[in-house]
Amino acid sequence: AQKVTQAQTEISVVEKEDVTLDCVYETRDTTYYLFWYKQPPSGELVFLIRRNSFDEQNEISGRYSWNFQKSTSSFNFTITASQVVDSAVYFCALSAPSTGNQFYFGTGTSLTVIP
């Protein structure tokens, strides 16, 4: 069975602080993909990153970085020097061949950046 856990329900930080959003996953598939999405107050989920299970390289995109560790089944997301515009709900998701095209989403982490 596939499962994604985002243990942090809500996080508040002051602007310019760094913040890490945790994502832990479970799967028996050896090939799988992990995703992060951002849902701003407007409601639309916006794709941020996709990572396959064979690529453990960390990725950096501007103030965003992702740390994928198969040994701990984690795919954590860090925002450096947070800004008010980063306030949103962030979802981690997993897909794998054994479950067809279905994505398994975590319950989301609501991030509030205080000016």
Place this chain on the structure above:
Amino acid sequence: DVKVTQSSRYLVKRTGEKVFLECVQDMDHENMFWYRQDPGLGLRLIYFSYDVKMKEKGDIPEGYSVSREKKERFSLILESASTNQTSMYLCASQGGGFQDIQYFGAGTRLSVL
């Protein structure tokens, strides 16, 4: 640019009404999905479709049905709306296999009174 359009941002309906939520994508994607989002529960899959006239049940199909008569359009139907179907509904489309990105619409916030 990828575009998934949901016909309504907000809807208010009465208990027992038949409700149609429409979703259109312009990317010629094979796969389309309907999710329901509730606080603390994340996104839960209601139904999905791999092709025209094809549909598969997701995790919470009870009380819902779907229709996909054309590739670009995927409709979610609440046959007889109930108050426990008050929620945010999100549509997504996806080009191919499990590795592909799902693109989402802006969502429809449905209130059933």
